[in-house]
Amino acid sequence: MDLKPVIEFKNFSFQYHSQSEPTLHNIDLSISPGEKILIVGPSGSGKSTLGNCINGLIPFAYEGEIKGDLLIHGESTQDKNIFELSKWVGTVLQDSDAQFVGLSAGEDIAFSLENDNVPHARMHKQVWKVAEMVGMQNWLTSSPFELSGGQKQRTSLAGVLVNDVDILLFDEPLANLDPATGKTAIEIIEDIYTRENKTIIIIEHRLEDVLHRFVDRIIVINDGRIISNTDAHSLVCSDVLTKTGIREPLYVTALKYAGIKITEDIEPGYITTLQAHQHRNALTTWQASIEKPKAQKEKPSVLKVEQVSFSYDGIVKVLDDINFDIKEGEMVSIIGKNGAGKSTLSKLICGFEKQDQGTIFYRSQDLHDKSIKERAEIIGVVLQNPNQMISKNLIFDEVALGLRFRNIPEEEITPRVEKALEICGLNPFIEWPISALSFGQKKRVTIASILVLGPEILILDEPTAGQDYRHYTEIMEFLVEINKLGVTVLLITHDMHLMLEYTPRAIVLSEGRLIADTSASSVLTDHQVIESANLKETSLFHLAQLANISDGAGFVQGFIDYERKLKNR
Amino acid sequence: MNVKAKLFSYDLVDSPIHQLSGLTKLICFLLLTFAVMYSYDIRMILLVMLFAVFIMRISKIKFSQIKLMVVYVLIFVLTNAIISFLFSPEMGVEIYGSRTPILNLPGKFDLTAEQLLYSTTKLFKYASVIPFGIIFLLTTNPSEFASSLNRIGIHYKVSYAVALTLRYFPDIQRDYHEISQAQQARGLELSRKASFFNRIKNGLLIIIPLIFSSLDRIETISNAMDLRGFSKSNTRTWYTSRKMKRNDYAALIISASIFIAMAGVSIFINKSRFYNPFV
Numbered sequence: 001m002d003l004k005p006v007i008e009f010k011n012f013s014f015q016y017h018s019q020s021e022p023t024l025h026n027i028d029l030s031i032s033p034g035e036k037i038l039i040v041g042p043s044g045s046g047k048s049t050l051g052n053c054i055n056g057l058i059p060f061a062y063e064g065e066i067k068g069d070l071l072i073h074g075e076s077t078q079d080k081n082i083f084e085l086s087k088w089v090g091t092v093l094q095d096s097d098a099q100f101v102g103l104s105a106g107e108d109i110a111f112s113l114e115n116d117n118v119p120h121a122r123m124h125k126q127v128w129k130v131a132e133m134v135g136m137q138n139w140l141t142s143s144p145f146e147l148s149g150g151q152k153q154r155t156s157l158a159g160v161l162v163n164d165v166d167i168l169l170f171d172e173p174l175a176n177l178d179p180a181t182g183k184t185a186i187e188i189i190e191d192i193y194t195r196e197n198k199t200i201i202i203i204e205h206r207l208e209d210v211l212h213r214f215v216d217r218i219i220v221i222n223d224g225r226i227i228s229n230t231d232a233h234s235l236v237c238s239d240v241l242t243k244t245g246i247r248e249p250l251y252v253t254a255l256k257y258a259g260i261k262i263t264e265d266i267e268p269g270y271i272t273t274l275q276a277h278q279h280r281n282a283l284t285t286w287q288a289s290i291e292k293p294k295a296q297k298e299k300p301s302v303l304k305v306e307q308v309s310f311s312y313d314g315i316v317k318v319l320d321d322i323n324f325d326i327k328e329g330e331m332v333s334i335i336g337k338n339g340a341g342k343s344t345l346s347k348l349i350c351g352f353e354k355q356d357q358g359t360i361f362y363r364s365q366d367l368h369d370k371s372i373k374e375r376a377e378i379i380g381v382v383l384q385n386p387n388q389m390i391s392k393n394l395i396f397d398e399v400a401l402g403l404r405f406r407n408i409p410e411e412e413i414t415p416r417v418e419k420a421l422e423i424c425g426l427n428p429f430i431e432w433p434i435s436a437l438s439f440g441q442k443k444r445v446t447i448a449s450i451l452v453l454g455p456e457i458l459i460l461d462e463p464t465a466g467q468d469y470r471h472y473t474e475i476m477e478f479l480v481e482i483n484k485l486g487v488t489v490l491l492i493t494h495d496m497h498l499m500l501e502y503t504p505r506a507i508v509l510s511e512g513r514l515i516a517d518t519s520a521s522s523v524l525t526d527h528q529v530i531e532s533a534n535l536k537e538t539s540l541f542h543l544a545q546l547a548n549i550s551d552g553a554g555f556v557q558g559f560i561d562y563e564r565k566l567k568n569r
Numbered sequence: 570m571n572v573k574a575k576l577f578s579y580d581l582v583d584s585p586i587h588q589l590s591g592l593t594k595l596i597c598f599l600l601l602t603f604a605v606m607y608s609y610d611i612r613m614i615l616l617v618m619l620f621a622v623f624i625m626r627i628s629k630i631k632f633s634q635i636k637l638m639v640v641y642v643l644i645f646v647l648t649n650a651i652i653s654f655l656f657s658p659e660m661g662v663e664i665y666g667s668r669t670p671i672l673n674l675p676g677k678f679d680l681t682a683e684q685l686l687y688s689t690t691k692l693f694k695y696a697s698v699i700p701f702g703i704i705f706l707l708t709t710n711p712s713e714f715a716s717s718l719n720r721i722g723i724h725y726k727v728s729y730a731v732a733l734t735l736r737y738f739p740d741i742q743r744d745y746h747e748i749s750q751a752q753q754a755r756g757l758e759l760s761r762k763a764s765f766f767n768r769i770k771n772g773l774l775i776i777i778p779l780i781f782s783s784l785d786r787i788e789t790i791s792n793a794m795d796l797r798g799f800s801k802s803n804t805r806t807w808y809t810s811r812k813m814k815r816n817d818y819a820a821l822i823i824s825a826s827i828f829i830a831m832a833g834v835s836i837f838i839n840k841s842r843f844y845n846p847f848v
Contacts, residue, residue: 055796056796057792057795057796060795061791061792061795082795082796083798083801086796086797086798091796093789093792093793093796095789098786098789098790098793099789099790099792099793101790101793101794101797102712102808103710103711103712103736103809106808107712107808107809110808111794111797111799111808112797112798113806113808114805114806114807114808115797115798115799115800115801115802115805116798116801116802116805117802117804117805117806118806119806120806120807120808120810123806123808124808127808159797160797163797347750350750350754352750352753352754372750372753372754373753373754373756373758375754376754376755376756380754381751381754383747383748383751385782385785387778387781387782387785388744388747388748388751388778388782389748389751389752389778390777390778390781391752391773391774391775391777391778401755401774402755402756405755405756405757405758406756449755450755453755453756
């Protein structure tokens, strides 16, 4: 394209005042009007920093030293403030919940018009027009609690479109979304892109999910430098993804396992363009060669939920006649969309709430009369956000807290804390303040502070939310280690990769009812379950379809078995 | 959603009171509060209190919603009455200029009719003002509240801060609940089994994580606001501001009349802020 670039980085570097090293090094990048660009990179690579330079949060909210130039519409951003930039660049942040400023969809969309002193009548007209553009015109008076994840995304998008910006910047739009909503979000972006002729920049590490729709270019950032700038097909063929620790699309992994060379002529960038039919033989041969794991001996039950029902207000049943039986040493996913009853279930198990009907057994012992504190010695619960659990400055004190509450003598506490820290790989940091730790390390601290109480069952709420592939793998491999020590692990999640790779069994809740209790591969290939739990079909299933393999679920299960063997689990 | 999380939060019910503009409600609230605070005429105050109950009925506020608040208010008002009696048992006598003992008690603590009237009047003053506060909070959308504060001259940044606080109150309450449960699972004792001092210390173990997780929230929301031009100019307009309708004027006239009546009774009939039946 020989159009004048709309965004141009020229030898651009940036260093936060709080850091000793620059976060971005000598960036050269130009983006033409009407392009759709995806920026990927692991956490800490500088991709969000790059985005914040474009929208003006840097240096407005985060100060630092800028070297080189960044031009938007040919004008240097150094001379512009964040408000002037917001007329050109509309930013949709991650977490559409947290950025919802207004109390209703309409008010949220109107926010920037209010700040522009647009008169009342004109404002309502403009809001209506933009709401229509994203299909929200019938929801203008709804509060954020009444909106679905997808509708919140539409609202956030409308809130920046209302400024008539020509550049749309999405900062990790998929971070807190379930798979189905994430898919919808990508479709909404595509829809606006094709109809409104905007320049689109998406910053995300979930590559495969963004490639649900076409993008012009993918920029890969690692350690503050651009290391690749190409289209989806050639990126997937190169080794850049593996080197930077970004997860390649799952179907590409499967093709590689089957010994198929990934080249541009099979158009591997998108599952929709992939030419897989000529590789049918290689795939079926591979599938046939996969050894089925030996059936495990049935272990005794450790947690049994029998006919449990619960309601907060006595009218709406949040859980309705739930039955399942967890065996000793299992690792199980509990899935379902928001409001399906997952967290309530974990609250009942921990004793935070009491069920109205039914019984929860720990090894044939009814838990009904056990207090929260007593249950905590059997069942540990780890919240999603480690900041919600950490209340001490030093790692040692934090992990020791639960033992000190129990008045255990100090000389017994020290060895127990040291052991928990060792299991969690935190020994080198034992003297460190918690504030110096990364998110993943804090997560480990919270897990250690629960493990120290010696629970047999561990319940984790979204343990990998918002983590990139490397951290995700770190946390999950760590949980596998703990699981191997004999701890039964229950994971509340909507991460499909996690289900596929780590939990052989998945329990699916929908509107308070248990609708499936089966293998992860059957869940992720069962259309009805997928629909009611806001999941989406795994691309492995599509790959099987493209290659005319009729037993899709068998193919997915084969992939799981193969990986488990490969990783020796 | 948990019923507890709804305490203090604006409720989306439709009633004539909900439909009044935020500005109307704010002005009415101020007028009625000043009226009741100015006058010590128990007859008028009781009338206003009946009016408050009536309004609460119209605005479809359920007793269960405000039960906890009512209990706190009762405790506060009663403690207030007892303590002021202990510190100045002759306050009523000073004000009304007569002394009619009903109950002779040791020391200077005689119970006089004057003191009883004074304390009761004060008690009902609170009991009639607080319902208006509750009605105002529960029937006004926080954003509309902000816009009305702004319209009576308070800077929009301050107004918006107030609105955001109200708005995040339920969220923070939910966080608090979650954190407290997780800490209790680790063995934290919050029940009466722990000593008072320990309960305060243990409370900190919930507050600290609460602050840190709220800070995350604040960073995101303030970035989102900056990116959409908040604080770029000295004024702003409001999506939720409503045009004044007939009912708004009616409400204003009623409140203003009550205010004038209260002031009038004090000035022309009682010739003082106090109604004095003892002369």
